[in-house]
């Protein structure tokens with residue numbers, strides 16, 4: 001399994017427990033410096049047409065979670081995690097935090113990132129290449145345009161508390 005841990009150094013980099021657990025298992029990718037780097041990374045991984053797993057820098061899966069990704073035949077699998085939302089504690093389901101895509105879903109939607117890039121944000125202040133929108137745009141595109149849903153696995157540990165992030169279910 002190809003596991004990637006995207007991180008930025010301006011908020012401390014990978015959590016020490018995430019780094020320790022994955023140091024021999026994953027490729028750590030420094031995305032510091034440009035809010036579009038996360039989009040470019042996942043687009044590049046998608047283009048490789050190989051199974052891959054994303055574990056974000058503040059997420060800690062258990063070995064069992066990684067084993068479950070390896071053994072599960074579904075093409076898109078995800079571990080939800082707790083986060084601190086506007087109204088207190090919530091659970092993030094539509095996320096990239098701990099997600100495994102198989103070649104099978106990439107083959108179904110090979111142009112996923114071209115579709116996302118084509119969205120017109122009009123006069124809105126957001127843009128579709130910013131990391132904060134990446135998880136939601138992937139989920140929304142795969143679900144609303146292609147009827148695909150992630151297979152939800154066990155909850156994993158989330159160290160960081162996000163404020164005001166939206167969730168998509």
Ligand SMILES: [Zn+2]
Nearest residue numbers: 072074077151
């Ligand atoms: Zn699964």
